[in-house]
Amino acid sequence: MPALKQRHQNGGRSPRSGNRGSSLPGSQDLRGKTLQSHSTKAHVHHSSRSIFSSWTYLLGFLVVLVSVAHWGNTRLPTPLNEPFDPKTGITQYSEANVRKITKTLSEDIGLRLVGTIQMVDAEEYLIREIKSMQEQALIATAKGAKDLPKFEYWTQVNDGSHRFDFMSKVVMKMYTNMTNVVVRLSCGPECDKNSVLLNGHVDTTLGSPGATDDALGVATLMETIRVLSLRPALKRNSLVFLLNGGEESLQDASHSFITTHELKDNIRAVINIEGAGTKGPEILFQANSREMVDAYKRVPYPHGSVMANDLFATGIILSDTDFRQFVEYGDLTGLDMAVYKNSYAYHTHLDTNEHMEVGLPQHLGENTLAMVTYLGNHADLSGPKFEKSTDVIFFDTLGLFFTVYSFQTAIYLAMGVGVFALFAISLGASRPTVKSTASVFASFAASMAGAIAVAKSLQLLGKPMQWFSGEWLPLIHFAPAALAAMVLVQYFVHDPKASHGANELSTLSGVHFFFAVFMGTATQARIGSSYALCLYSLSFTVSMFYNRTKISGLSKKNQREDMSASAIGVDYKTYFVATAIPTLTFAQLAFCLLDTLVPLMGRIGTNAPVDVICAGMVGFFCFMISPPLLAFVHRFGRGPMKKIIAALVILQLAILSFSVMFIRPFNSLHPQRVFAQHLRNMTSGETRVFVAHCDPGPFYDTYVAALESMYETKAKFHHGVDSPGDWHAVYPFSFFLDSYSLDTTPYIRARTENKTIAESNSPLTDLIKDSPKMVAENVRYDPGKGLRSLTILCTHADYIFTVVSFDAKLTAWSLDSDIPSKEYNHYVVRISSGYRADGWRMDLEYHASGPNDKLKVEITALEPEAFGGKAERELAGTGEMLVLHNLVKSKPEWMAMTYFSTIVDTFYL
Structure with missing residues (x-):
């Protein structure tokens, strides 16, 4: 990798190392500025106004690009209300x-x-x-x-x-x-x-x-x-x-x-x-x-x-x-x-x-x-199906143009862009050093580490998912720390012995080299999204040649020094060239990622590290939205960098304080997802309510404690992995539903209008007459092979979903697919039944120790009456359905509840 050449004059550096002659704010020319000599270096001082205007123009340009990307990502056509075009009479989409x-x-x-x-x-x-x-x-x-x-x-x-x-x-x-x-x-x-x-x-x-x-x-x-x-x-x-x-x-x-x-x-x-x-x-x-x-x-x-x-x-x-x-x-x-x-x-x-x-x-x-x-x-x-x-x-x-090409073409494009990048380095337009390139990698890691540190802080404060109530809120919560960490890395690697322009060019060259490597790695891994990295690498290469041309032109105009010295600097306009396409491209992708991933964090399980995921994503965004900013922060030296870091840290602390005090993770339009199930166990006689959430946000203190008060009983915690059978009605989602259960029998007896039931100690499930039933027919046992076969007949009057589970070493069954395992295994079969389909049958053959080695089968059945109604099909007058109805009625407005009523029973067939 070519090392960055440095020329030292006047005790340390050339005063011409900046962007002489540039008319935009922030250009490092000497007009109107004071040159101070020191024993080892000379500094060009910029006024606060110059620094402010330089940042304002560049950040304003980024805001415009992001706004354009948002427009393209959200625009929709004007609806047509007429079924026929009023002018032509042709039928149209309405x-x-x-x-x-x-x-x-x-x-x-x-x-x-x-x-x-x-x-x-x-x-x-x-x-x-x-x-x-x-x-x-x-x-x-x-x-x-x-x-x-x-x-x-x-x-x-x-x-x-x-x-x-x-x-x-x-x-x-x-x-x-x-x-x-x-x-x-x-x-x-x-x-x-x-x-x-x-x-x-x-x-x-x-x-x-x-x-x-x-x-x-x-x-x-x-x-x-x-x-x-x-x-x-x-x-x-x-x-x-x-x-x-x-x-x-x-x-x-x-x-x-x-x-x-x-x-x-x-x-x-x-x-x-x-x-x-x-x-x-x-x-x-x-x-x-x-x-x-x-x-x-x-x-x-x-x-x-x-x-x-x-x-x-x-x-x-x-x-x-x-x-x-x-x-x-x-x-x-x-x-x-x-x-x-x-x-x-x-x-x-x-x-x-x-x-x-x-x-x-x-x-x-x-x-x-x-x-x-x-x-x-x-x-x-007409020919073979599409490949x-x-x-x-x-x-x-x-949303205006659509580009399509093959991955082979993507490989050729990446190779061409890679060669173009190496050409820029070989000609000296790009001058990466080991130090500058390493600093870009370090800033990339620091951006995510800084954001994740904030996420961990929120977790330690007992405030997870504070960012959930808006797709953009993770940016507010984590971006200041990510940006501060990125700038902090550049603060430490800034070389005070070199000119600001030399630091700029070296860092921008490091960014250029970083994305050339990133593009090559992603393309080699056959990641389709590498097309975006190809655009990044191409844009940075073009910008490096643009900068070389601008600096070279200024050098010839002023008849100063040779090309290698005059190229030590970054023309202000180069940042606009380097930023335009990458920022516009990534902003489009970022909006899609935010819209997809932030709401998803509310439904991927209680053990998912959602704060860390979102923080890491924001750190990635902060780096990718405009990597040339890593070079731009060197433009005015370490002093302004220190102020930027301090301002970002103060902003981050203010945001954290405000969030912890005033923001709630969920609201009526961005709700917490909760499952509620009223389960009646026909085997044990228990009637219990189960509630579970789908995220690692607050739950017990915000909701379960209120249920304990309403049902006048203490909740039991069930870990989803240890108790998957609790939620077989929604299997396989049951594995990430950590839940609480509450005994509802005392609640029902205290409120029923039926005095016999109120005073009885018999399980309420004894009163259920039309629960699902299973019987075994065509039972055979082959002593020579040790195989037992049977036909399971299930009847379930009006229950809409049934789930059966059993453990066996199967050799045959009537399902239209191969048996998943030849070994002793746990099986779960979900059966969906159309309207008035009140039963099903299934043939099984399994290894058994003898003719009486019966198959233990558990069935969970879901009934349709539970969905918002007050009807009590099975236990009229007991108030049992009122358990679920009151549960739903009392839910907070910030909760989206999926609720149902189920029956569980066990049969030996």
Whole structure:
């Protein structure tokens, strides 16, 4: 690595080492400044006004760049309310139509859990709307419309099973009476040979009306059907729309379609539409083929980056979509898109039509319509299916442009940019030294360490997650410490024997070299997001040549010294050149990361180091948003650096003090997620309430203590890893639910109107008559092989989800997947049942010590009555359901509660 050359004149340094002749504030020329000589060095003094204006212009430029990035990251189109263009009469995509559907599904019908009557209501509503669209198309044809597409629909009801591994846990899934509504638009038999699938799910999760997850996805498909059914048919490929009836039950309905439906073999690609927030724009976050990403290039409002692909692949985002089923069982390629901003509302009561941002449905719909129009008219789907590949680089620029290229191209680009960087070093335009480069690495580490130190301080003060109530709050809480730590490193490495300009150029060269190495390492690791580092490295190389040209020109103009001496300095404008593209690029990515990761910290478990994660992220942001600032702080010497560090430390202390005294981590729009379960154990006779939170924030003192007072009993703590069976109804999420349980039997007896129950010592569960039952049939034992086989028959009148668990060394079963283990193992099987599906069966064969070596099976069943109602199906007059009702009624406004009632029983079969 070339060492930085230094020329010493007049007792220490050349007074011309700065940026002579620059007209912008902060330039190191000698005009109007005083030169003081010392025994070893000469200093150019800058006025406070000069320093202030220099910082103001540069920071103002950064603010403008970040503001532009924010605009590009949040802008949405103006909604269209008319179903037809008033000028041309052509059918158009209408947000007003979409909102009618989302309102009906999320408000008029409400919770749409698999197995409930509301789910049936939703399916019937959609079928009525589809029939109405068919009739409109027939009327249009009768009025003279030509070449409209063939319009067909199906209702699929099916049973099945599949394996669903999630959170490092093996989950076996069974489903019965799972329903799908399927629509096809085509130009005829030739088009039907090749189809593009569009998917959205009708059902919701526990406790959420699901306006964007996924009523918006369903409504987008419905409006797309309406628009295309009244336009001339797409000429090349048909479109299949899947309104699937069971995604939240762990993707049962999509599995049913892609494995059994009559149209499955003609599907060539898929577009999945999901919702994980309420604000837009929606993002392309998974893509597994170049051809489908190329189709996305046609959308009017692109928003997506391969960074989202990289992030989702890490597994840190604890969610999944139907896209998985289409890839795993249909071998399809495609796109996965989702609404992701304001994911505080995801899977909560806040996911409503009211909170859905204006313009979001229009954005999603017009993008979807543009893609399917291209795929239907132009894509060649007649050959083999699109080749699967995640080696595709893609990103948008301010939602205006969309760039796509292969990873091989990315490698060539990185090589070219790397050679360009080395060329800059070899010519002396960039002059990194070991010390300056090491200081950049040290500042990178210090930025995160400083922020993490603040996070640790908040934890020691008993104030975790103070930053949670806004995606931007982590920046406020941690950025001052991160910036102070970065500047502190530069303060210590600043060489007082060299000119300020020499320190500047050396550090900026170190930044240049750092990102060249960073780019090469990320590209070698085949990280798609390395495209951003390539832009960084290229920008810094260009800026180094720009600086060389500016300094060289000034030197020739003034006829001073040789090139090597005159290049020791950084022209002020160089910082603008070096900053523009990197800051704009990273600001876009940073907004996406903040919108995704900050709300996510509220639902990844009580043991997750969320404060450290967010602080580290902020430290990374502070470094990446404008690395040339590391060089700029050297411009005015160590004195101003000391003042900057002091100011940032004081600001950090003030923010911490204010936060600890006045900020609460949760509020009504940024709630703490809590699970509440009223569990009745038919074996032990216990009736208990379990409450659990999904984050490491405060919980016992803020909520559980109040429940102890209400139920007049002491809560017991249960660690999720040690007691996963407590929450089998939501397995496998049960493993990170640390919970408290409270005995509710005394509470019920004290409030029941039934005196017999009040005075009885018998378990309340004795009164439950229609709990789930399991029996064994076709029991056989083979003494020669030591194998016992049986058929489990389960009946569960009106219970909507059942989960069974058992321990055995299995050799065979009736599920449509291989047995996960040949050894003795613990099995958990989740069964989802459609409306009026009151039972299921499962065949098992396992190693047994004898014919009477019975299988111990535990079943957990969830009942639908618990969701907000006061009805007491089983124990009328006892006040049992009032336990859950009062629990929900008394919850704080800053809490989002997912609540349900379950029964647990054990059978020996």
